[in-house]
Amino acid sequence: MISRATIWADVRRNPALTALWALAAALVAYVFVTGGYLIAVLHFAAIYVVFVTGLNIFMGYAGQVSFGHNAFAAISGYTSAVLTATYGWEPLAAAAVGLCGALACALIVGYPTLRLRGHYLAMATLAIGLIVYEIAVQWQSMTQGYMGISGIPPLGIGRFTVTSDRALLVWLIGFAALSLLAAAGIRRSRLGRAFVAIAGSEDAARALGIDVARYKLVAFLISAFYAALAGSLFVHAVGFVSPEVYGLHMVVLAFTMLYVGGIGTIGGAALGALVVALLPETMRRFSEYQDLAYGAVLILILIYAPGGLAALSRLRPASRRKESA
Amino acid sequence: MSDAAPEGRVLEVEALSARYGHVEALRPVDLFVRDGELVAVLGPNGAGKSTLMRALMGLVATQGIVRFRGSAVPRRNPVGAAAMGLVLVPEGRGIFGPMTVAENLELGAYLLKRDKTEFARRHERVLSLFPRLKERLGQVAGSLSGGEQQMLAVGRALMSEPKLLLLDEPSLGLAPRVVEEILEKLGMLNREGLPIILVEQKAPLALKLARRAYVMSVGRIAAEIDPRTITSHDDLARYYLG
Numbered sequence: 305m306i307s308r309a310t311i312w313a314d315v316r317r318n319p320a321l322t323a324l325w326a327l328a329a330a331l332v333a334y335v336f337v338t339g340g341y342l343i344a345v346l347h348f349a350a351i352y353v354v355f356v357t358g359l360n361i362f363m364g365y366a367g368q369v370s371f372g373h374n375a376f377a378a379i380s381g382y383t384s385a386v387l388t389a390t391y392g393w394e395p396l397a398a399a400a401v402g403l404c405g406a407l408a409c410a411l412i413v414g415y416p417t418l419r420l421r422g423h424y425l426a427m428a429t430l431a432i433g434l435i436v437y438e439i440a441v442q443w444q445s446m447t448q449g450y451m452g453i454s455g456i457p458p459l460g461i462g463r464f465t466v467t468s469d470r471a472l473l474v475w476l477i478g479f480a481a482l483s484l485l486a487a488a489g490i491r492r493s494r495l496g497r498a499f500v501a502i503a504g505s506e507d508a509a510r511a512l513g514i515d516v517a518r519y520k521l522v523a524f525l526i527s528a529f530y531a532a533l534a535g536s537l538f539v540h541a542v543g544f545v546s547p548e549v550y551g552l553h554m555v556v557l558a559f560t561m562l563y564v565g566g567i568g569t570i571g572g573a574a575l576g577a578l579v580v581a582l583l584p585e586t587m588r589r590f591s592e593y594q595d596l597a598y599g600a601v602l603i604l605i606l607i608y609a610p611g612g613l614a615a616l617s618r619l620r621p622a623s624r625r626k627e628s629a
Numbered sequence: 630m631s632d633a634a635p636e637g638r639v640l641e642v643e644a645l646s647a648r649y650g651h652v653e654a655l656r657p658v659d660l661f662v663r664d665g666e667l668v669a670v671l672g673p674n675g676a677g678k679s680t681l682m683r684a685l686m687g688l689v690a691t692q693g694i695v696r697f698r699g700s701a702v703p704r705r706n707p708v709g710a711a712a713m714g715l716v717l718v719p720e721g722r723g724i725f726g727p728m729t730v731a732e733n734l735e736l737g738a739y740l741l742k743r744d745k746t747e748f749a750r751r752h753e754r755v756l757s758l759f760p761r762l763k764e765r766l767g768q769v770a771g772s773l774s775g776g777e778q779q780m781l782a783v784g785r786a787l788m789s790e791p792k793l794l795l796l797d798e799p800s801l802g803l804a805p806r807v808v809e810e811i812l813e814k815l816g817m818l819n820r821e822g823l824p825i826i827l828v829e830q831k832a833p834l835a836l837k838l839a840r841r842a843y844v845m846s847v848g849r850i851a852a853e854i855d856p857r858t859i860t861s862h863d864d865l866a867r868y869y870l871g
Contacts, residue, residue, distance in 0.1 A: 508723030513711035513740040
């Protein structure tokens with residue numbers, strides 16, 4: 305159980321990380337109060353927290369590689385969009401169908417591909433992402449191709465709909481927080497320990513009786529569920545979907561968030577999503593050099609915090625170990 | 630199906646072979662381990678000792694028969710082998726670096742599931758055997774010294790209450806004092822009745838503990854020796870050189 309004393313001990317032990325979390329919370333509070341365009345950026349960041357948290361379970365905990373989780377976001381997102389905008393379904397029911405569809409696809413795809421390792425697995429998942437993207441483009445009668453689908457209703461259940469930007473932000477932060485809590489629970493469970501064991505050494509894990517193939521598939525399905533949830537949230541938050549939303553750009557962005565935040569850490573997804581989403585906004589003053597400045601800051605973060613921002617706390621024990629050696 | 634094992638043999642291996650692609654890493658090997666016996670497997674680098682350990686656990690594709698206490702050990706199914714009580718401490722220790730010592734030990738008892746009383750008993754036993762781990766329970770395993778990591782690897786294996794312990798080069802990269810400490814504990818476990826197969830390049834260390842030893846060379850067993858007959862390095866060299 306986390307007591308006030310242990311929280312305070314953590315704060316004293318990791319001042320840099322605590323300051324970072326405090327800054328993130330203050331920023332969110334500031335944007336919430338002042339409103340404006342930055343609220344939309346935070347919507348985007350909160351959805352990506354869900355997506356990246358799932359990817360972290362598969363890549364950070366279980367040590368696998370996937371370039372194709374955008375496919376599951378696309379399947380669920382498009383299902384939500386089509387069923388609500390075209391057929392008038394309730395968002396919740398449409399999302400449930402989307403999630404089931406994405407999970408079924410993940411099961412069919414994951415079973416054979418997870419026998420592959422390293423680069424081969426990465427390439428196979430990349431292909432899945434590209435195939436789903438191509439389907440979204442070509443299946444015009446259903447997806448409207450590049451034109452996309454608009455008029456998607458906002459989040460809601462029955463008569464209750466989330467209409468204001470602030471309310472949407474609260475809901476999306478709620479989803480992001482639940483995702484992080486669930487990921488923390490998974491990491492601390494027997495399941496999570498098995499994932500981390502597989503990442504450490506598949507043979508050593510097998511020798512302890514851990515069914516590696518089964519757990520890899522479970523990690524893949526859990527992370528696909530997160531991706532699908534993020535995909536559905538996105539279409540209801542924005543009200544529009546097109547193939548570009550779930551293109552390769554989504555994968556690149558999620559990887560950046562994962563590594564900047566701290567792969568394998570629990571809170572890294574939140575920090576990474578927030579920093580990567582907000583950073584371009586703070587770089588606008590550099591006008592045409594904006595992308596250059598953005599890239600430079602990301603490189604600096606990865607040089608000075610190679611384990612990601614959420615792993616800043618590891619610096620201190622390492623230095624203490626050196627002292628005690 | 631269970632057959633009566635001759636002379637109290639717990640492990641019987643017949644014509645076990647393994648390949649990595651086109652390379653025959655393990656030529657048909659026959660060996661056995663008696664109940665409560667510590668058997669050393671010696672040999673130079675590349676002799677096939679580690680492959681033999683991996684083949685026994687089913688971590689590599691093999692041909693041949695492995696029987697443990699009269700029952701066939703499933704091939705290419707390490708989970709099944711672990712469930713039968715075969716536990717491997719792999720070369721390089723195979724500890725899970727990002728996890729704490731406590732989590733590593735918990736994973737050792739992975740097949741135990743939710744029996745908290747039994748878990749506590751095993752945990753207590755491991756910590757009494759390696760008190761240094763008790764002081765490091767909350768520490769990340771990757772930050773332990775080499776000797777402590779080896780203790781953790783053995784401790785984690787003991788958490789699964791092995792019926793046959795397979796140890797692959799436990800002395801690798803460790804200071805002599807630490808090696809002695811670990812081997813002393815292994816000797817203690819063996820005297821309590823745990824059968825052990827100990828793979829070692831440092832033959833004199835292994836021969837001090839072993840009741841019997843196999844010498845491996847280029848993927849096959851070149852000789853079976855009685856450690857009491859080895860009185861000098863020359864005796865040993867004779868077996869190594871054939």
